[in-house]
Amino acid sequence: MRLPGWLTQHIAALRALLVFTVLLGLAYPLAMVAVAQLPGLRDNAKGSLVENAAGQRVGSKLIGQAFTDADGNPIPVYFQSRPSAAGDGYDPTATSASNLGPESIVDTLAANPDDATQSLLTQVCARSLAIGQLEGVDGRRPYCTPDGVGAVLAVFHRDGLTGPITRVVSVNQTGMPFISAYEGVPVQSAQVGIDYRAEGAVIVPVRGDAPSKPAVPADAVTASGSGLDPHISLAYARLQAPRIARERGTDTATVQRLVEEYTDGRALGFMGEPGVNVLELNLALDREFPR
Structure with missing residues (x-):
């Protein structure tokens, strides 16, 4: 008796399903478990627990x-x-x-600490300062303030990106700015909730006098x-x-x-x-x- 074509196709598909279930769902996993028990692999297979x-x-x-x-x-x-x-x-x-990169240098300041975020630069600066204090070494890094935040200024020019400087803000500090003046213009502290880049400021990181090779290694301050x-x-x-x-x-x-x-x-x-x-x-x- 010749079976209908559609039924033959379904039977073939069912056979393939059973064969691959046995091969890939049972035989292959069991083979991998067996291989993982070989000397030299057993510890890793168990998670290298200590x-x-x-x-x-x-x-x-x-x-x-x-x-x-x-x-x-x-x-x-x-x-x-x-x-x-x-x-x-x-x-x-x-x-x-x-997911923070080299251009993450401006903090988000907010009255509510849960809404504030630190830039990668400030995170690195704070970690380096803390490790320096813990280990008794110089924790300073380039582009960091003495109190451990990114040394970054928002510089306003008269003609947008050019012309005389009219205003300077230390964007990561609401307290005393890390420098009093920039190119003869007094530096102001930042105000919470203001995006100085959106207002047309040029963001300028300031290197400072930290050593070119910090005492605290890079892997100590980056994830x-x-x-x-x-x-x-x-x-x-x-x-x-x-x-x-x-x-x-x-x-x-x-x-x-x-x-x-x-x-x-x-x-x-x-x-x-x-x-x-x-x-x-x-x-x-x-x-x-x-x-």
Whole structure:
């Protein structure tokens, strides 16, 4: 008996569905699970979870975390991670970057703190100043004010973009401006809720007298693209080593040795830069120098 064409097509489709369900829905996942149990892959397949000396799981060596107290202040006995823009920080379910670029230099000032936003420049300036104070180094950076905001002026010219300067505003400061005058014109403090760019001002960042090579490394003041980076640069780790040694009651050379031990090399030997795994390094500190 010859089946109708439409029924033959449906039976063929059903057979294909069953075959691919078995292959891709059962066989392939089971094969991947089996491969993941091979030596060298088993740890990664389980999330690269890390345990402390008491056998408690405290995180993953693949995902960064903050080492701060309940108020968000750095815990002095631990190495600090780089900033994170993922959710409230290092949230794997909200992995993301801040999406702020080099042109983000003007803050949004508002009477309600929830409506105010900081530019990338001000975030970098504030972080650098705070890290400088924590580590006892010069936290100044170019284009930053002494109080840790972007050193940016709104300059008004008589003829729009040209002509004599008629007015200057420090756009990121509502208090005392970081300089008193710009090219002979007194600098005013900013007023909340005013977009000086929309009023025709020329936005001018001011470099200041900060050193050309800041003492605080770039990764200490900027978040990674994923917001989950578990590593910091060797430069940032070495900057923190004297504080760690002081807080742990040991010498800096011993801490530096641990830093080198927990430094991962370049990917495939040539891609990227070496990085220090912060979680593993802090756990090693707890083992060798219990608090």
